[in-house]
Amino acid sequence: MTLRLRASLTRRDFQLSIDITLPLEGVSALFGPSGSGKTTLLRIIAGLERTRDAQVYFGDQCWQHGRVFVPLHRRRIGLVFQEHSLLPHLSVHGNLAYGYNRTPTAERRLHLPEVAEMLGLTELLARPVDQLSGGERQRVSLGRALLISPQLLLLDEPLSALDTASRREIMPFLARMAEQSSVPIIMVSHAPDEVTRLADRVAFIRAGTIERIESLRATLSRPDSPLFEDNGATSLLEGELGPVNRHGLRPLGLPAAQLWVYSDEPVGKRLRLRVLARDVSLALALPQQISIQNQLAVTIATITRLDEQRCLVACHMADGQLLLSEVTPWSAERLGLQPGLKLYALVKSVALLL
């Protein structure tokens, strides 16, 4: 299923011209700097920005085309805004129930107790919303959006107004929601870590146009990806968590491509790991007597010369995931690196994305 969207819009100091077909599976991120039109685009999808001549098709449903305009309340879209979107005259329960009560019984897939449980809101139901922390508010927003059993979830920078602690608190909820709800999600973001953590695919938007749409993995292996900011190329690895060993470390991923991490998450939980390419060294033989714990057998896929001082080496791990390493051209020459070569990657540090 896809979302087809065609819209152009001219504001005083801003122009938007979009013609995209976005696959609707998993999480799609609209990524771009502020003022690039991300939120406007989201609002056009929601039907909140009335633009003449826009065309919006959700699957085979026509939401807007010519004289046809389905208002938001008939689109069944779950919307989560940046902040301050709870209805202040209602309690937590009132907010959660507002949309649920307006959803036809036959279409309800989710019910209040389950959602409250999943988002850790059960204890808060009776509270007035002005007595909630920022993180709690966003959880209520998420729950409320889920409770209309939406066909699409639109998240407008749902974490940007939160402090670091609240983000850390809410990120797992978002991730779980993305995984379990199987509702397609479109998320606006300008924070690379949000995108890296949650998205399956990224639409890059700049100055009112979509530059490209690609999978997260593809964009991360691209050295010039706008997601990298200052950290350079990054690999994104996924795996399931194993049991704790006696040193307190836990394996992540298949035995042949295992990384050792610290984590409190339950066994079997699937986690994302971020590895900076400059934290990955390459060795032709498995080094002995070295402090680095995470040593993986890999095969070189491609080698890209970034500039005078840096080469980016993309390697396949035993489970097929891509690991990027940044080395100097001199090292590349010394080791005789070339595609197809089998060697060892030494990973100095990893970051678990929670």
Next chain:
Amino acid sequence: MFELGPQDWQAITVTLRLCLYTTVILLFIATPLAWWLSSGRSPGRVALQAVVALPLVLPPTVLGFYLLIVLGPRGPVGEALEAIGLNHLAFSFGGILVGSVLYSLPFAVQPLHQAFSNLGRRPVEVASSLGAGALDRFFTVTLPLTRGGFVVAATLTFAHTLGEFGVILMLGGSIPGETRVLSVLIYDHTEAMNYDGAHRLSLLLLLFSFFTLFIVYTFSRRAEIARI
């Protein structure tokens, strides 16, 4: 000492009826108007805003004069009404009601405009995404969240209509039971040198006006506090 004659009671009835009708009608008119003013982007907005505020600066006689011309038997509205078998509106309760509605329009629109602007679009957009249609949104979100604005608008409209004089005198004359409201009766009492009568009604209006403003400030303060 404080005995009111039948004339006074008649004027009080007319006045209260006028104030009540004006308030109810204006809330119906002002709500969509204020909503449009606080949300629209169209260039007509500024012009409309100016038109709405016009009665604030316009001498009541100007409004009274034009209304007399328009609503009277030879005016377009008056003629149209007579053509469909109704009475024209000059020197009638209906006429001063139209005058009051126009004259008090800014007092109804501006508090609501303010309340809607403070509210912003967000709560309505949220309600919309949660499946609420326009009327549903209005009654379950907008109204509860701008209740203070409605109380202020209603009270100010009522009070301002109570204090109206010029438009009513020009458009309504001073017909007992029909268009002779309290302010006009006070004028009439004075002209008849019935100073006791004028005193009684003036004191009544004074107290009532004070009470009204007291309510307005109580509610606008409460609204202020609620925002903080």
Next chain:
Amino acid sequence: MTGRRARIAELANQPIYCLACPGNYQNPPVPVMIYRPTAVSARLLAILLLSVFACTARANSLTIAAASDLRFALEEIVTAWREQNPDQDVRVVYGSSGKMSTQISNGAPYDLFFSADISYPQQLQAQGFTATDPVPYATGRIVLWSSILDASALTLADLTGSDIEHIAIAQPAHAPYGLRAQEALQAAGIWEQVQSRLVFAENIAQAAQMAESGAATVGIIALSLAEFPRLAQHPYHLIPASKHQPLRQAYVVTRRADNNAAALSFARFMTTDIARAVMARYGFAPPGEPTL
């Protein structure tokens, strides 16, 4: 991606929510948007307005427009008439003859019009707003009256004196008593001199009120008002009838009261002895021979 999800679903202990399995949803109706939050309020408004128009029709009531010089005399006559016609509801509205005349020509709902000067009913008749010819009912007089000075000792010529600060007269443009006051001042040759002292009232009753409250040193007011008990405490100076055109007061039945029995009944009552006696008490002279 779906593969990944399926795996997770197997392993996770949490329940799995399948919300948007494509095809589970029927397409929502695709309406052409008609967004009219005002439709309901417009209907209510219409009902409300209709109820207002309905209020304007009124049975069994007689509405009289009267010149302000009749303010006290007519009250007594109305009371006397109502003793004979207890079912009748009478409303009297006072104002300057010119203003009442304008209101009538603009559709004001008056059944009878008692003017202070016959010219206004005549104009109304010429414009077709009347049901009868104007009928003279009295002749009025003007007086000098003051609550501060002894007006009986004053003449028009004294109005130029230094002790006179303000002189209240009715607006000559639309109040006959004001016009007569102007004529008298002109006849006395002091119209120009007293210009700066003149204060203009909307009608003759208001001129009397200005003088009564002391806001104006003297007033040129109707004799009928000076005879009102509250004002009669102070003496007046009767301005000679030769100084101005006569105040030939006349009434007329308006077109809207053509078949109004009450209006005709009240008009007839003005010629009865009871009414004549009241008018005489207020200083009105009986009308001269009807000229029309």
